[in-house]
Amino acid sequence: MSAAGGGNGVAVRARGLVKRYGDLVAVGGIDFEARSGTCLGLLGPNGAGKTTCIEMLEGLKPPDEGEIEILGRTWRSAPREIRQRIGVQLQETDLLDKLTVLETLRLFRTFYSRGRDVGEVLGLVGLEEKRDAWVEKLSGGQKQRLALGCALVSLPEVLFLDEPTTGLDPQARRRVWEIVEDFKRGGGTVLLTSHYMEEAERLADDLVIVDRGKVIAEGSPAAIIASLGAESIVELRLGDEGADALDDEELAALPGVKEVRRETGAITLAVTATQACMGALLPLLERRAVTLEDLHTHRPTLEDVFVALTGKHLRDE
Amino acid sequence: MSSFNELWELTRTRTLLFLREPEILFWVFIFPMVLAAVLGFAFRNTGPSPNRVCVVGGGDAAALAERLSGAENLEVEHAEDLEEAELELRNGNYDALILPGSPPVVRLDPQRPEADAARLRIELGLAAPPADGDRDPVLELDEVTAIGSRYIDFLFPGLLGLNLMGTGMWSIGFGVADLRKRKILKRMLVTPMRRASLLLSFLLARLVWLFLEVALLTTFGVLVLDVPFRGGLFAFAALSVFGAMIFAGLGLLAASRVRTVEGASGMLNLIMMPMWLASGVFFSYERFPEAVQPVLRLLPLTALNDALRDVMLDGAGLLAVAPELGIQLAWGIVAFLVALNIFRWE
C-alpha cells in the first residue's frame, strides 16, 4: 500500500498553495510533503488556515494558486480515483441523527467500489456495542469515532483528519489516537491538523507549523523543539510590582539565559544551562526583595517554540 | 452495480429518516385527515336556515304575528317595545322587524345577506291564502340529493393537492437544507458518491411516501367522508406522481442556495403561501377578479387541483386534463433545470 501510488514515497504533495477570501489571505503559499506511511501534522492557532489548507487537499476548495498531488494523481485528472483512495474527517460535520451506527457505516460503504466490511470497521473504532444506537444518542467521543469509522470504511491509503479530538476528554482523545496509530501501522498515510501540541507530538512524524497562512517552522517534532536551542524553560510568576523591579537586560545577562519574554505578571526565560541560571537567578530576586509567587521549569515543548516564533500561544484558552 | 447500490441505500436511508420522525408523520398523514374531517363537518350542507323576525307594537301586531307564524322558515316573535327590538335588529338577533299598518312596514338592513331571504319569506307569508285555498301552483318541486356537490367534495381533492405540494416541498427543501447546513452534504462530496444519486434518492424516497400518503388519505376520504371517486385509478395515480415530482422540483429549487434551515423554510413559505390561498384549495379561485384568474390557473397547484377535481369528481381521463398536465410539466422542467444549475453543494 505504502509507496505504490505515491511515487518517490510521497503520498501527498502541496506546492505553493494559496487561498484568498476577498482581501484575506487564508493560505499564503504553503509547501509540504507527506511521506507514505507517515503522519504529517499541520499545527497552528485558530484561524491559521489549517482547515482551508486541508480542504484544498481534499478537493473541496479549489486553490487560487499552487499544485496538489495525491497518490501521484491530481484533482483535475482523477477526482473519482482520489476520492476512492482517501478517507476524510471534516472539522465540523454531523452525521444523520436518526440513523444507527451500523446504518451510517453501511451508507458510507456503498459510496466506495471497494472497502472494508462494516463489521470490521465497528471493531476498529470500538463501537460494536453501539451498532444499533441512533447517532443522536452517542456521546461526543463515540460520534467522533463513528466519523473516523466513516473515513476508514473504504480502506483508504491516505487519511485526512481535521482536528479529530477537539472537544474530547483525555480518555476519548487517547482512543482516537490509538485508532490513528493502528492505521499508520497498517502502512497508511495521515494528514492531521491540530492545535494540541501533545497530539501533534504523539502522532506526527513531521510537522508543519502554520500561522496566518504561512509556514513558520517545519521538521520532526524533536527537530523543531531542538531548533529553539534551549535546555529548559523557566517560568517565574511575580506580582506586578515584582515584575517591574526587574529589567530584561539584567535577566538576559544571567548565565545560560538565551531569551526573556514577559507576559502579564510572569516572565519566561529560555535557558541553555538550567543549573547555572537558577544559581544566579534566586540571589538576584533576593537582592531586589521580589517575592516569588511561583516558579516552574520544564523541557521545551512545541508550544514554547510557537510562542518564541510568534509571541502568541497556540491555544487561546 | 455499485451506483445502483448507492442509489438504493440513499433512498432507503431517506425513507427511514422520514419514518423515524413522528412529527413528520403527524403533519403528512394525521393533520390533513383531521383538517378534512373538521372542515367537512363545519361546512356540511344543513339546508336553509330560518330567519328570525319580530312584529313590533300593540293591538294589530299580535294578530299579524299570528298570521305570519305559519310561514315557512320564519321564526316570528312579538315585542311591544320598538327601541328594544331595534337594538336586537342591530345585533343581528332579528333579520327584520315588522310594523303593523297597511301595508305593514318591514325594516331591515339590505346589506346583510339574510335580508333578502327574510323579505321574501315575509312577503310569501303575508300573501299566502288561507290553508284551504287551492290555487294553481306556479312551480313544481323535484327534490334530489346531489352527491359530489357538497363542500367536502370540493375540498377534498384540493386538500390532497395541498398535501402533495406541502410534503414534496418540505421533505426535499428541508432535507437538502439540513444536509447542507450540517455539512453532511460536504462530507458526502469527499466520497466517490455520485451527486445525481443523492438528488435522485430524494425523488425516489418521495415516491415511497407519496404512495402511503395518497393511498391513506384517499381511502379515508372515500370511506369516511363519502367523497366520490369517479375517475380511473391509473389516471389518479399518474396525476399524483406527476404532481409530487413537480413540487419536488420546486422544493429542490427553494433549497438550492439557502445555507440554513430557517432560510429554506422562509423560501418554501414564500413559494407556497400564494398557492394556499389562490389555487382553489379551500374556495374556488373563481372568486378572485376575472382579470387575475388566467394567472391563477397557471400556478402549479391550481393546475394540480383542477386536474384532481376533474378526475375524482367528474371521472375525467388523463387526456381531458392534458392542459393542466402541460402547465405542471413546464413548471417541473424549469424548476429542475434552474435548481441543478444554481445548486450550492457546499
Ligand SMILES: Nc1ncnc2c1ncn2[C@@H]1O[C@H](COP(=O)(O)OP(=O)(O)OP(=O)(O)O)[C@@H](O)[C@H]1O
Ligand atoms: N468561507 C470563508 N469565507 C471567508 N473567510 C474564510 C472562509 N473560511 C475561512 N475563512 C478565514 O480564513 C482563515 C483561515 O481559516 P481556517 O478555517 O482555515 O483556520 P483554521 O486554522 O482551520 O482554524 P481553527 O483552528 O479555528 O479551525 C480565517 O481567518 C477564517 O476566518
Ligand SMILES: [Mg+2]
Ligand atoms: Mg480548522
